[in-house]
Amino acid sequence: MWDLGSRLPLRDGCDFSVAVAVKGYLSDENVNFLVSPPVPHCLENSSRMALGQNHTTVTKFILLGLTDQADQKQLLFAVFLLIYAVTMVGNLGLIDVIRASSTLHTPMYFLLSALSFLDICNSSVFTPRLLVSFLSADQSISFVGCVVQMALMALHGTGECLLLAIMAYDRFVAVCHPLLYHTIMSKRLCVRLVVVTYAVGVFISTLQTGNAFILPYCGPNIIDHYFCDIPPVLQLACSDTTVANVILLFFSALITVPTISVILVSYAYILVTICRMRSLEAQRKAFSTCASHLTALSLFYGSVFLVYVQPNPETASAYNKILSVFYTIVIPMLNPLVYSLRNKDVKAAVQVRALNLSRKGIC
Numbered sequence: 001m002w003d004l005g006s007r008l009p010l011r012d013g014c015d016f017s018v019a020v021a022v023k024g025y026l027s028d029e030n031v032n033f034l035v036s037p038p039v040p041h042c043l044e045n046s047s048r049m050a051l052g053q054n055h056t057t058v059t060k061f062i063l064l065g066l067t068d069q070a071d072q073k074q075l076l077f078a079v080f081l082l083i084y085a086v087t088m089v090g091n092l093g094l095i096d097v098i099r100a101s102s103t104l105h106t107p108m109y110f111l112l113s114a115l116s117f118l119d120i121c122n123s124s125v126f127t128p129r130l131l132v133s134f135l136s137a138d139q140s141i142s143f144v145g146c147v148v149q150m151a152l153m154a155l156h157g158t159g160e161c162l163l164l165a166i167m168a169y170d171r172f173v174a175v176c177h178p179l180l181y182h183t184i185m186s187k188r189l190c191v192r193l194v195v196v197t198y199a200v201g202v203f204i205s206t207l208q209t210g211n212a213f214i215l216p217y218c219g220p221n222i223i224d225h226y227f228c229d230i231p232p233v234l235q236l237a238c239s240d241t242t243v244a245n246v247i248l249l250f251f252s253a254l255i256t257v258p259t260i261s262v263i264l265v266s267y268a269y270i271l272v273t274i275c276r277m278r279s280l281e282a283q284r285k286a287f288s289t290c291a292s293h294l295t296a297l298s299l300f301y302g303s304v305f306l307v308y309v310q311p312n313p314e315t316a317s318a319y320n321k322i323l324s325v326f327y328t329i330v331i332p333m334l335n336p337l338v339y340s341l342r343n344k345d346v347k348a349a350v351q352v353r354a355l356n357l358s359r360k361g362i363c
Contacts, residue, residue, distance in 0.1 A: 119332035
């Protein structure tokens with residue numbers, strides 16, 4: 001038995017030893033070469049440096065979507081196409097009715113039209129991409145596309161939380177201080193509140209998206225979701241995500257806790273004021289005014305809370321997909337229905353608008 005050693009040069013001045021063990025005799029036909037080169041430290045360090053410097057090694061992600069069954073995809077395509085069509089028609093129609101009807105030129109309906117616009121944008125971020133995934137075998141989304149989708153999702157989600165809180169304050173002023181309603185909720189204040197809503201949304205969106213994509217993504221690229229949501233994307237990072245998950249929880253709570261507090265305090269005062277009313281008709285009218293908003297609040301915050309405000313987002317199971325579909329796609333469709341079906345003013349304005357359009361020959 002002989003042990004032979006040699007040193008092989010590598011780039012960047014690195015080298016390592018190769019030990020070859022030869023067993024047997026020269027005349028033996030079975031000669032075994034056992035090569036076991038140790039991993040050089042210079043290569044390990046250079047790999048770590050490359051991994052730390054290149055945060056965009058992954059160039060695209062694969063979205064698993066809602067199902068991989070072909071027959072289910074066809075059915076889901078029809079269902080979500082119908083939902084998207086109803087969402088667009090309902091919200092655009094509500095915006096048009098509010099704009100055209102002078103009786104709806106009040107702070108409440110101005111905020112409602114802003115919410116409808118937000119719902120159109122929010123639904124358009126997710127639904128078209130989901131519809132394409134039902135028809136195409138390619139389930140990939142580019143790295144940049146994933147960043148943009150996450151940023152828009154955070155922007156519209158934050159905006160909707162803030163806008164619902166503003167609408168709760170609007171109801172508080174209308175019920176508790178009716179004589180000062182138009183003075184407090186002036187058009188200038190409403191416009192400023194909407195602008196602040198979008199400004200805060202952009203700020204939170206930038207922080208949340210930056211928190212997710214500042215991490216290195218160098219290997220796995222399969223996202224078990226139908227869009228680039230923050231928790232499943234963080235699970236693909238090549239480094240520890242503990243700090244990122246804490247930041248996600250912090251900023252999620254930073255938006256939800258104050259807005260929910262405003263909503264709870266506003267409706268607590270509203271409830272006390274309604275209970276003090278002597279007229280049953282006044283109580284009924286006040287309750288009907290707030291019922292639609294309470295319904296929208298319960299649907300939106302309930303699903304968002306279950307998805308995001310949890311101690312460990314990595315333990316989220318598949319049921320989060322259903323909840324995500326609810327607040328990203330279904331709720332934008334329901335909002336115009338919730339706010340208009342039980343609202344006599346909106347119903348009357350819709351009838352007048354339809355009559356005017358029919359006279360012009362549009363309908």
